[in-house]
Amino acid sequence: MGKPHPRVLTLSPKEFVVLELLVRHEELYGLQLVAASKGRLKRGTVYVTLGRMEQKGYIASTLDDPPPGAGGLPRRIYAPTALGRRMLSAWSSGAKQLVPEFAR
Amino acid sequence: MRRPGGWLRKTAARFYSARTMERLIDPVLADLQVEYENAVHEGRKWERRSIWCASHIAFFKVVAVHAAGRVAGILRDLTGEDRRTLMRTFGCGTAVMLLGTVILAAVPFRNVVLRPDPSSAKLALYLIPQALPISIPVGLLFGILWGLGRVTASRRSRLLVLLVAATLSVTSFTMLAWIVPAANQAFRRQAAMIVGVSVVGRPPMKGMNELTLDELGNLLESDAHQPVALFRVPHDIRPLAVNYHTRWALACASFVLSLFSLALTSRRRHGSVMLGLAGCMAIFGYYVIMFTARDLGLDGTLPAVAAAWAPNAVFLILSVAVMKVGSRRSPTLSANLRSLPS
Numbered sequence: 001m002g003k004p005h006p007r008v009l010t011l012s013p014k015e016f017v018v019l020e021l022l023v024r025h026e027e028l029y030g031l032q033l034v035a036a037s038k039g040r041l042k043r044g045t046v047y048v049t050l051g052r053m054e055q056k057g058y059i060a061s062t063l064d065d066p067p068p069g070a071g072g073l074p075r076r077i078y079a080p081t082a083l084g085r086r087m088l089s090a091w092s093s094g095a096k097q098l099v100p101e102f103a104r
Numbered sequence: 105m106r107r108p109g110g111w112l113r114k115t116a117a118r119f120y121s122a123r124t125m126e127r128l129i130d131p132v133l134a135d136l137q138v139e140y141e142n143a144v145h146e147g148r149k150w151e152r153r154s155i156w157c158a159s160h161i162a163f164f165k166v167v168a169v170h171a172a173g174r175v176a177g178i179l180r181d182l183t184g185e186d187r188r189t190l191m192r193t194f195g196c197g198t199a200v201m202l203l204g205t206v207i208l209a210a211v212p213f214r215n216v217v218l219r220p221d222p223s224s225a226k227l228a229l230y231l232i233p234q235a236l237p238i239s240i241p242v243g244l245l246f247g248i249l250w251g252l253g254r255v256t257a258s259r260r261s262r263l264l265v266l267l268v269a270a271t272l273s274v275t276s277f278t279m280l281a282w283i284v285p286a287a288n289q290a291f292r293r294q295a296a297m298i299v300g301v302s303v304v305g306r307p308p309m310k311g312m313n314e315l316t317l318d319e320l321g322n323l324l325e326s327d328a329h330q331p332v333a334l335f336r337v338p339h340d341i342r343p344l345a346v347n348y349h350t351r352w353a354l355a356c357a358s359f360v361l362s363l364f365s366l367a368l369t370s371r372r373r374h375g376s377v378m379l380g381l382a383g384c385m386a387i388f389g390y391y392v393i394m395f396t397a398r399d400l401g402l403d404g405t406l407p408a409v410a411a412a413w414a415p416n417a418v419f420l421i422l423s424v425a426v427m428k429v430g431s432r433r434s435p436t437l438s439a440n441l442r443s444l445p446s
Contacts, residue, residue: 031135043135043158044165048173051127061127067141072107073134076127 009056011091014049017041019058019088022080029064029075050078058084108140108156109133112163128170132163175267178260186261189251193265197247204239205232216295223298230291233284234313237276241357242387244269248365249379256373262366269362277355281317289314310335312347320348342408346401349412350394360416360423361390367423371430390415 011019017040021033028036030050034043041049053059059078066074080088116129136159143152182190209231216227248265251257292308310332315323319332324345338344368382393415401411 029135030131031139042162042165043132044162045169047128047131047166048169050131054127067137069107073109073113073130073137075134075138076131 009087011058011087012049014041014045015053015058016088016091018046018049018053018078019080019084022059022078023085023088027077027079029077033078053084057081058087107137109136109159109163112160116167124170128166129163132159132166135159136163175264178264181260182264183258185255186258189255189257189261190264193247193251193261194268195247196250197243199243200246201236201239201243204242205235208235208238216298221298223294227291227294227298230287230294233279233287237280237284237354237357240272240276241361244272244358245361245365245386246380246383248362249369249374249383250376252366253369253374253379254376257369262370266359266362266366269359273356273359276358277352280351280355285314285316285319307334312344317348317351320344320351324348342404343402345408346398346411349409350398353412353416356416357390360419361386364419364423364426367426367430370427386419390419393418 017037018033021036022028025032025036030046031043033050034041034046050059050061054061058081060081061076061078064075064077066072113125113129113133117125120129136155139155139159140152143155209228213224213228213231252262252265289307289310292310292314296308312320315332315335319335323332323337324341364386365383374382397406397411397414400406401408406414
């Protein structure tokens, strides 16, 4: 058996949008992310992306206070981690070097 | 005020792990509740409805995307043994399905075509759709018994087989609802031309099996019986009702019979003769129940829905009973689903 490959950190375009928004706003709910993305994120897929990013360690989430009354579900609030911030800055600077138009 | 999403959450909790519920399902439903409540408090009646619809669509989209991710994960994690088992299952299933399709298409073909000519090839093509909803479940049943019955198959392989069965059920439904009626009517038209009974400009009248599911549904729903082109509505609409519900039930046969054969093969390994015998008995039993219940439905002893769903109900009960008996040795389906990585 060969040695397992080291984990390669990747950032998909959707993950990039999420990180960019979270770094700008610090903390956001899933729906706020959808609204702030101006159509780049969809409410049907945003939580799948957020779940994947949490597994990768780019973002962390906490539960908000549950709403008053029975049966109400607390909302989940998302924030970038240190790794997520480093990833975003590395990805942005890499993109600026490769594609000059990106820097404008 | 009753919060929306409670039923969806309860249903999802049966199938998903606590982590998936926490990270994927609950956030979607929490959004639905917050948005919905805000709209109710502010008296935005129409927005409330659109939020309800958009959130439900989002929920099912999340479920679909998650399921696709899981299937990709299962496919990625398949071992060499899993691949061999699945190849055997689907290979045998496809062979039986093709054989069944040929037999089921050949019988009516031989009744109509006395001398093969170029136009009769078209006829044979029209007969394939009506054979598939029967040959698919038969093929799946024998494929699973042959592929999984002689080895100790992994949970991944079993789940993948069940997913394929569900997909084939949806395919069968599409066939039964729209493709089979269109193909049947095309067959009638072509056959009338071949045997020379066609009157120019007048296509042959439709029978029940030539009506689409929508047309059947419309006939059953309205008391006035909206006219359907080329179809004379009978006085007794009971056969129409039985036909309508049988199409839904037959579409589910692939899934139900797969579940039954998975239950049979979940406990221990069997010999080839035993498996062949079990398969033949299951198919024979299913069709005996189907035709007996249909007759009882046609003469009014049973309601049309009960008559149509009787074979599926019997085989579902049998599957659960077989699983219960073997539950000490093998975990339940929901436990299998939970045990898979998210």
